[in-house]
Amino acid sequence: MVGCEVGLDNTLSNEQHAQIQAHIQAHQHVPGGLMPLLHAIQDDIGYVPEVVYPEIAKALALSVAEVHGVVTFYHHFRTHPIGKHVLQICRAESCQSMGSEKLEAELKAKLGVDYHQTTADGSVTLLPVYCLGNCGCSPAVMLDDEVYGRMNTEKVTELIAEVCHG
Amino acid sequence: MVKVYVPIDSTALSLGAERTAKKIVQEAQTRGVNITLVRNGSRGLFWLEPLVEVETAQGRVAFGPVQPSDVLSLFEAGFTEALSDSAKAHPLYLGLTDDLAWLKKQQRLTFARVGITDPLSLEEYVAHDGYKGLKNALAMSGADIVKAVTDSGLRGRGGAAFPTGIKWNTVLNAPAEQKYVVCNADEGDSGTYSDRMIVEDDPFVLIEGMTIAGIAVGATQGYIYLRSEYPHALKTLNEAIRKANLAGYLGENIQGSGRTFYLEVRRAAGAYVCGEETSLLESLEGKRGLVRFKPPLPAIEGLFGKPTIVNNVISLATVPIILDKGAQYYADYGMGRSRGTLPIQLAGNLKQTGLVELAFGATLRELLYDFGGGSASGRPIRAVQVGGPLGAYLPESQFDTPLDYEEFSKIWAVLGHGGIVAFDESVDMAKMARYAFEFCAVESCGKCTPCRIGSTRGVEVMDKIVLGKNHPQNVQLLRDLSDTMLNGSLCALGGMTPYPVLSALNHFPEDFGLSNKEAAA
Structure with a gap:
């Protein structure tokens, strides 16, 4: 078993809602404040809940469609909760030249998920990424906020075990 | 008290530098060895990372690559007295860092301090010629x-190679009560990491360059648009800005000059197209990163409709040395119309990867073999992609091309941001051509049809070619489609995707099921 136990709950707690409101207040007068606001929300909550689009739109004098448009334009933002940990595998050319296709196939099989999916136990969400700026040490992956170079399936599996159980 | 250096650069960290640093501190304490640990940037010799250095009377001595499991034997060899015979006998001993051939052969101007100093020490930055350029600029x-x-x-070192001074001059002469300086740190090209290294390993040089830009054109607000994939860079940059503010190098009345420049980091959100300057500006304004029509140029109507300098990290980080040592000093490096130096990033299937800053004019072959040491796999290098995912693939017959914007243009290739990705003979170039379309489809902003639709049609055509379906017709279709994207796209994403596609087709026709003769036709 590669992962660790955690549930995926998409109902907002009162505390989370209060956090979001505080972020909206802090950003509503910042020039071009929507992007930093979305980052702040996702950093705290793990995703940008669609239910708060109307509040964001009202505070920033935008339409709900505009908020939706921005959230969905950027690969980084997501509208649903994800696994406890995020594993990003670099799909770009440099990593391909060092065998990243084999790595991604093996990791998908090992985790039992495809890209944009979360392991059955909710521990790891697998995402593709196009360059981590670690091209001198391909293939590269990023697990949560740490980048790792010269990876293979065994090493990544160990890293996952460490963050889940370590 | 001996100084021991362990890099804090992302690449060094990705190879275990944090654990190595912890182990060194732990082992020094256990043994009662008095050391000061300095977290420097990376010297850019990635096959030797984590590269540990020890200060001596003769200069810094390097050991590498040092894994946590090597630390015990290093202490047993007395590596903190790095000039001792026992330290020299250690298998990871590399000699004086400055004598390493990789570094000796370079001309480091933009990267002069990278790997040498603690990135967040403003004192060290100033001690190593930092803020001399700003001092001169404040008197001009x-x-x-x-x-x-x-x-x-x-x-412009971001890839477009537009003369930086001309851009600045347009902003200087555009009358407005508010102007902006925007740094494009959305380094999305595969095979590139020089922006990340500057931001993580010498952030003050970027801050100084942007401050000079602001003072030059009368802009009081700067933004750095930084990739969300670079969390370490974000932390370093925010801390460096905080320190620069405290020390009076940012904010109001910079160094008593009466000049004002505020600087803020904005995080990108994983859209490659936002590396295109107008898409970046839209994103900074809090919108979808849709490419704008030009004109108007950003220099006239940029961020929030105001005159804006948009420059890449390397361009801005090169400004301080130009203002410090003079325009001629910088222009004396290089060849033809490519003046100065280019921080080249060696990546992919190479034995020795890393950062090589050289005057323009070196050949690809020198970089791949003299610096790179040939392929990592030991198999012949078959193709090299220069300039990121929108750059052409070059075959061995073009490896003697000098790195120069115009020379590359002559062979229908680009230098771009200076990334070089090597592939060995196992590469399937038809697959790489298909990938170029696939990447364009994933990253297209969707504003113009050739890019939005053409990229998906390109993937489909490539699939048919690989399967051998209606082969001659589909190859012709691929060329037609490429021609439409080249000439009809709004920005370089759609407009340059044909570079990797057609260069792969023209130089490696056999991978597309064609003979050389068929390809030429």
């Missing part, structure tokens, strides 16, 4: 600063 008129940048011959 805006027009003279712009003239120095123009005379240096500096061209």
Whole structure:
């Protein structure tokens, strides 16, 4: 078993809602404040809940469609909760030249998920990424906020075990 | 008290530098060895990372690559007295860092301090010639600063190679009560990491460059648009900005000059197209990163409709040395119309990867073999992609091309941001051509049809070619489609995707099921 136990709950707690409101207040007068606001929300909550689009739109004098448009334009933002940990595998050319296709196939099989999916136990969400700026040490992956170079399936599996159980 | 250096650069960290650093501190304490641990940037020799250095009377001595499991034996060899015979006998001993051939052969101007200093020490930055450029700039008129940048011959290092001074001059002469300086740190090209290294390993040089830009053109607010994939860079940059503010190098009345420049980091959100300057500006304004029509140029109507300098990290980080040592000093490096130096990033299937800053003019072959040491796999290098995912693939017959914007243009290739990705003979170039379309489809902003639709049609055509379906017709279709994207796209994403596609087709026709003769037809 590669992962660790955690549930995926998409109902907002009162505390989370209060956090979001505080972020909206802090950003509503910042020039071009929507992007930093979305980052702040996702950093705290793990995703940008669609239910708060109307509040964001009202505070920033935008339409709900505009908020939706921005959230969905950027690969980084997501509208649903994800696994406890995020594993990003670099799909770009440099990593391909060092065998990243084999790595991604093996990791998908090992985790039992495809890209944009979360392991059955909710521990790891697998995402593709196009360059981590670690091209001198391909293939590269990023697990949560740490980048790792010269990876293979065994090493990544160990890293996952460490963050889940370590 | 001996100084021991362990890099804090992302690449060093990705190879275990944090654990190595912890183990060194732990082992020193256990043994009662008195050390000061300094977290420096990376020297850019990635096959030797984590590269540990020890200060001596003769200079810094390097050991590498040092894994946590090597630390015990290093202490047993007395590596903190790095000039001792026992330290020299250690298998990871590399000699004086400055004598390493990789570094000796380089001309490090933009990267002069990278790997040497603690990135967040403003004192060290100043001690190593930092803020000399700003000091000079504060005594000059805006027009003279712009003239120095123009005379240096500096061209946009993000990839477009547009003369930086001309861009600045347009902003200087655009009347407005508010102007902006925007740094494009959305380094999305595969095979590139020089922006990340500057931001993580010498952030003050970027801050200084942007401050000079602001003073030159009369802009009081700067933004750095930084990739969300670079969390370490974000932390370093925010801390560096905080320190620069505290020390009076940012904010109001910079160094008592009466000049004002505020600087803020904005995080990108994983859209490659936001590396395109107008898409970046839309994103900074809090919108979808849709490419704008040009004109108007950002220099006239940029961020929030105001005159804006948009420059790449490397361009801005090169400004301080130009203002410090003079335009001519910088222009004396290079060849033809490519003046100065290019921080080249060796990546992919190479034995020795890392950062090589050289005057323009070195050949690809020198980089791949003299610096790179050939392929990592030991198999012949078959293809090299220069300039990121929109750059052409070059075959061995073109490896003697000098790194120069115009020379590359002559062979229908680009230098771009200076990334070089090597592939060995196992590469399937038809697959790489298909990938180029796939990447374009994933990253297209969707504003123009050739890019939005053409990229998906390109994937489909490539699939048919690989399967051998209606082969001659589909190859012709691929060329037609490429022609439409080249000439009809709004920006370089759609407009340059044909570079990797057609270069793969033209140089490696056998991978597309064609003979050389068929490909030529």
